[in-house]
Amino acid sequence: MKNVRPSALSPETAPDFVAGCPFCIIDQDRTTIIGDYPWSRAILSNPRLAPGHLLLIPKRHVELLSQLDEKELQELVSLIISYQQKIVCGLTPGCDLRQNYHPFEPQGEVKVDHLHVHLIPRSLDDKLYTDAQMYEEDLFQTVPAQEKERFINFYRRLGSECV
Numbered sequence: 415m416k417n418v419r420p421s422a423l424s425p426e427t428a429p430d431f432v433a434g435c436p437f438c439i440i441d442q443d444r445t446t447i448i449g450d451y452p453w454s455r456a457i458l459s460n461p462r463l464a465p466g467h468l469l470l471i472p473k474r475h476v477e478l479l480s481q482l483d484e485k486e487l488q489e490l491v492s493l494i495i496s497y498q499q500k501i502v503c504g505l506t507p508g509c510d511l512r513q514n515y516h517p518f519e520p521q522g523e524v525k526v527d528h529l530h531v532h533l534i535p536r537s538l539d540d541k542l543y544t545d546a547q548m549y550e551e552d553l554f555q556t557v558p559a560q561e562k563e564r565f566i567n568f569y570r571r572l573g574s575e576c577v
């Protein structure tokens with residue numbers, strides 16, 4: 415990756431584990447491990463947003479996808495694909511894929527800094543839809559011309575924003 419702070423983002427400088435991080439050392443009494451792979455784990459999210467809510471977690475403590483090395487990233491993406499297939503073929507007609515990076519929020523029971531990808535089985539009548547997503551239509555806004563210009567300029571200069 416070009417023009418990225420190596421001290422913050424390279425795989426070599428990410429710590430292997432962080433004391434007190436619930437995803438570095440998994441509490442097997444509280445956590446249901448679905449799969450254990452060379453570089454990552456799949457666990458049931460608890461608390462969960464929907465039945466079957468799954469988390470895919472690299473074993474090494476990183477906070478951003480860009481901090482994963484090639485083998486970790488390859489395994490994570492391939493697990494995302496296969497678990498998403500499993501969900502939409504055998505559980506629900508839809509599946510949300512989510513990875514939040516919120517360094518502005520304090521770590522707590524629900525928010526963990528250690529990188530993880532949410533796979534959330536979805537259907538039209540699930541609680542997420544009835545409680546939240548039905549209002550999403552109001553949140554979508556037409557993009558004004560000036561804003562469009564700003565983001566064309568921003569995103570086409572990919573890779574230069576962390577310097």
Ligand SMILES: [Zn+2]
Pocket residue numbers: 431432435436437438439474475476528
């Ligand atoms: Zn961790």
